Amino acid sequence: MISTQAWADAQLLWDYHRMHHKPRTCSVAVGLGSHDLGVADVTADLYHQGLAPVIVFTGSTSPTTQARMPRGEAVHYRERALELGVPDEAILVEPRATNTGENIEFTKEVLAGAGIEASSVLLVSKPYEERRSFAMMRKLWPTVDIVSASTSMELEEYADSIGDAPMVIDMIVGALQRVLVFPGRDLAIPQDVPQDVVEAYERLVWQGFTSRLMPTEAKT
Template sequence: MISTQAWADTRRLWDYHQMGHTLRPCSVAIGLGSHDLGVADTAVDLYRRGLVPLLVFTGATSPTTQERMPRGEAVHYRERALELGVPSSAVLVEPHARNTAENIRFSKAVLEEAGVDVSSVLLISKPYEERRAYATARKEWPEVEFVSASTPMTLEEYVDSIGDARLVIDMLVGALQRLLIYPGRGFMISQAVPDDVLEAYERLCREGFTSRLIPTDQAAI
């Protein structure tokens, strides 16, 4: 049973993880690979709305996606986009990245190889990963302007889509931990964390929502 306080703390983290950027036309959209095909659906929606002329999907596989996406996250995203009517000429695939930094670094290389001039990027992630993705992208590609995007949904809708409230809270806690420790390791830019968000995070850790925390000596992102 998840307490009222834990839900309130979870909502604070959920709201903080979302950047609240106003969407606008950009040079390209980059969809970050994960288990969530909603990233591809959102990329297609932004393409249809004329906000971007080109989509890049990036991601290999991970232990959590290998069974569902055996051909790789980016490849499955591309297949989804084509099913939804996006022409193949408007989709590039980067199938090797295994973490967020590589998503950005390798996507940049793919775009350079394709001769695409990039000044701005619509960066599409899972809803609770917006801030982490943005902070990493700004570190990896500082000369480009990033606009964060994700599938518009409430915390309750996201919990329903995952089907496991405790896992969702664990993921939100893990994402915040990385925002706290990774800037010091040079993995992402530093962002201010409001006191109420930090207090909510600490309470959730004490309540045992810790399965997605990493040991402080672990470096993978």
């Protein structure tokens, strides 16, 4: 059972991770692969709002997604977007990336191969990955403007939708670790992390929400 304190700490991290950007028209929408098909839903909705003329779904599989998305995250995202009425010609698929750095680099290659020059990106992720993804994009693709986007669900509703609240909190904690560590690895720009967020992160680690923490040698 998750304690009241753990939920409160997770909420602090959740609120910090979200960038609170207002969606606006961009050159392309990029849906970052994950276990959460809701990323595809949000990306499709942004497309239908006319905020991007083309979508790139990027992602292979991971231990988390192998069973849920055996054909690959980007492929499953594409299939979901097609179900939601996005035309096939508006979707590009990048099926190789196994981490966020590759998501970014391989997406640039796919767009270049399609002859699409992007000056701005609607970057669609899970809610707790907004800040880390933004910081990595600013470092690894500094020539584009970035607008972060994710579902509007709040924490407990989101955890219910995933069906595994401890895993969601583990991932929130892992995302914060990467915000803290990646600038020192030249993978992201630094972010100001308030002290109360750091303290909440440390309490959650102490309580054992650690399955998504990376060892020092881990990839992105």
